[in-house]
Amino acid sequence: MKVNPQAILAFALAILGLGLFADAQTPVKVTGYGYIGNVLYGNITVYNYAYTKTVTVNYADLASSWSYTCAASYSSGPNSANYEFWVFSCNVGSAGVSQFYISYVTNGNTYYDNNGGYGVNYKVTQPTTTTTRASSSPTNTASASPTATASAAPPPPPPPGSKPIGFSQDITTWLTAAVPNAQSYLLANINAAGTLAGVVVAAPKAQPTSQNYFFHWIRDASLVMDVVRQWYDQTKSSVYQQLFFDHRDFTHKIQIINALTGLGEAKFNVDGTDFTGGWCRPQNDGPAFRASAFIRFSKSYLSNGGTLATVVDMWNGTNSVIKPDLEYISQSTNYLDTNGCDLWEEQRGLHLFTMMAQRRALLEGAAFAQSVVNDQGAGTFYKQQAQAIESKISSSFFSTSTNTLYTTLSGRQLDSAIPLAIIHGYNDDGFYPPTSDQVLVSLYKFAQGFQTEYTLNQASLIDSASGLSMSYAIGRYYGDTYDGKGNSKGNPWYLTTLVFAELYYRAAKLYIDGGSIAVTSLNLPFFTGARPSGAGVTVSLSAGSTYAKGSAQFDAIIAGVVSLAETYVRRVKHHVSADNHINEQYNRDTGVAQGVDNLTWSYAALTTTYNARQALVNTGYLA
Numbered sequence: 001m002k003v004n005p006q007a008i009l010a011f012a013l014a015i016l017g018l019g020l021f022a023d024a025q026t027p028v029k030v031t032g033y034g035y036i037g038n039v040l041y042g043n044i045t046v047y048n049y050a051y052t053k054t055v056t057v058n059y060a061d062l063a064s065s066w067s068y069t070c071a072a073s074y075s076s077g078p079n080s081a082n083y084e085f086w087v088f089s090c091n092v093g094s095a096g097v098s099q100f101y102i103s104y105v106t107n108g109n110t111y112y113d114n115n116g117g118y119g120v121n122y123k124v125t126q127p128t129t130t131t132t133r134a135s136s137s138p139t140n141t142a143s144a145s146p147t148a149t150a151s152a153a154p155p156p157p158p159p160p161g162s163k164p165i166g167f168s169q170d171i172t173t174w175l176t177a178a179v180p181n182a183q184s185y186l187l188a189n190i191n192a193a194g195t196l197a198g199v200v201v202a203a204p205k206a207q208p209t210s211q212n213y214f215f216h217w218i219r220d221a222s223l224v225m226d227v228v229r230q231w232y233d234q235t236k237s238s239v240y241q242q243l244f245f246d247h248r249d250f251t252h253k254i255q256i257i258n259a260l261t262g263l264g265e266a267k268f269n270v271d272g273t274d275f276t277g278g279w280c281r282p283q284n285d286g287p288a289f290r291a292s293a294f295i296r297f298s299k300s301y302l303s304n305g306g307t308l309a310t311v312v313d314m315w316n317g318t319n320s321v322i323k324p325d326l327e328y329i330s331q332s333t334n335y336l337d338t339n340g341c342d343l344w345e346e347q348r349g350l351h352l353f354t355m356m357a358q359r360r361a362l363l364e365g366a367a368f369a370q371s372v373v374n375d376q377g378a379g380t381f382y383k384q385q386a387q388a389i390e391s392k393i394s395s396s397f398f399s400t401s402t403n404t405l406y407t408t409l410s411g412r413q414l415d416s417a418i419p420l421a422i423i424h425g426y427n428d429d430g431f432y433p434p435t436s437d438q439v440l441v442s443l444y445k446f447a448q449g450f451q452t453e454y455t456l457n458q459a460s461l462i463d464s465a466s467g468l469s470m471s472y473a474i475g476r477y478y479g480d481t482y483d484g485k486g487n488s489k490g491n492p493w494y495l496t497t498l499v500f501a502e503l504y505y506r507a508a509k510l511y512i513d514g515g516s517i518a519v520t521s522l523n524l525p526f527f528t529g530a531r532p533s534g535a536g537v538t539v540s541l542s543a544g545s546t547y548a549k550g551s552a553q554f555d556a557i558i559a560g561v562v563s564l565a566e567t568y569v570r571r572v573k574h575h576v577s578a579d580n581h582i583n584e585q586y587n588r589d590t591g592v593a594q595g596v597d598n599l600t601w602s603y604a605a606l607t608t609t610y611n612a613r614q615a616l617v618n619t620g621y622l623a
Ligand SMILES: *[C@@H]1O[C@H](CO)[C@@H](O)[C@H](O)[C@H]1NC(C)=O
Pocket: 007, 008, 010, 011, 012, 031, 032, 033, 034, 041, 042, 043, 130, 131, 132
């Protein structure tokens, strides 16, 4: 809905004049709404407790079936009384709307506007003319409500502070402590003592029981810096901004070294010299993740008041870091290099993980070239190369004989690199999303196979602390021999367990946003498959059917997928220390942490998993 800024100002002044904001105890309030031509629209004021907030319209259709949501959006403010003005415009389609209420999430708290009282929602009739609150009292809104048309009694809205169904309190409680811990442990590995500014070590030094990870790995560092960028978005803090500029300077320095495989080099020494020892090289995922991290940071920096000149300089100037990586990955000799190593630095070939990262970076780079730094020719070229990568992935990576994705073409099929490819390579454009049935069937089969892989998975799958179910422990791939120090027997990893949770949270969010779930012959076994590997849905589903939001099938699938995701987080929670520091692996027999301590990527993985869960909490859908 288009809103005239002058009208907003006039509106805000009028509200102030009425003394509506005199009461700072009104966190959220509908100030006017209407319903015309299948569109429910209106205005909301929210008290500005914190910068980050989500305001959601929760509504019931004409049959009084709930669980529809629609996001309100920020319009202006805060005003001098610290209130912001938000607007909503929800296309409710032919299902219509009979009533609604507002939920407002900020600072970990949820507030509701239930029209002045618990369970008293805003009623809607079709059509109405705009209903603007006439009263100056925040609690007296009855006169503003049109006559109810709902035929059945609505369920009451959730009481303030209640947790959405499908989420588990033990996980919420643990994450509340573990995520801030992860943040400080992660930050300790950036600009660590003994390193040049801008270095992100894969893990701290001096660890006698593991291989030495005290290097700057391009892949790990870029995934970690993208988490720093998310904190920068949330806080606008100059501390995070400076970490990026340090990282830019270090990156520029190592990009222009004549390293053995140039920009395909996997890791560098912490003094900024190139690592020349024996290694699996090149690794062509690193430059892709690095380009993506700097592109996203540049956009955040601009929206935070940064100068275009600084961004153009990072693109191709004297401090260039972005375009060199994009030029490197856009060469078909690099993205089709069958000599390239996988993320575990063991196998050569064409890898789904690497190609998804390259496609995404090139598409982000193309959009950035064209709309931000005005490098039109580069943008056109990157887009073409991204399309070539996309064709290769769609035509080659799914095996119709085994119904699973390949991790490496003509090589390994099932591997945690598949969910990692989707989590880190999905470009929000429908190409291999977390909801892809090819992905879901692959993960389902992959998880099942871990039952016989580790004795840990034949022990109890109940977390003793909570009495609730855990997933199987998940490692990199079956038959892995790397134990964190040398080669004997591989173990489950924290980040490969977490990525299952993150993928399922993100799938549920996509289904909710999309409003329906298409059940196919590929994803049906995952939905109806038994725990711990399947979503355990017991309502009857059929391949070929699409279930809309509000249906029992839709709700059952969402509840199944979300609570399955929780079992993976619970598995990790079960195997971390009391102060929540996280290693690389946990033992296949005993579950005791092993491998390198404080693996930076483990903390990044916990953070992004938490963010994915939080995005789902914020839909309010499960409430
Ligand atoms: C929302 O606020 C704008 C700006 O004050 C006003 O023009 C509009 O009528 C309001 N809409 C409703 C539905 O109250």
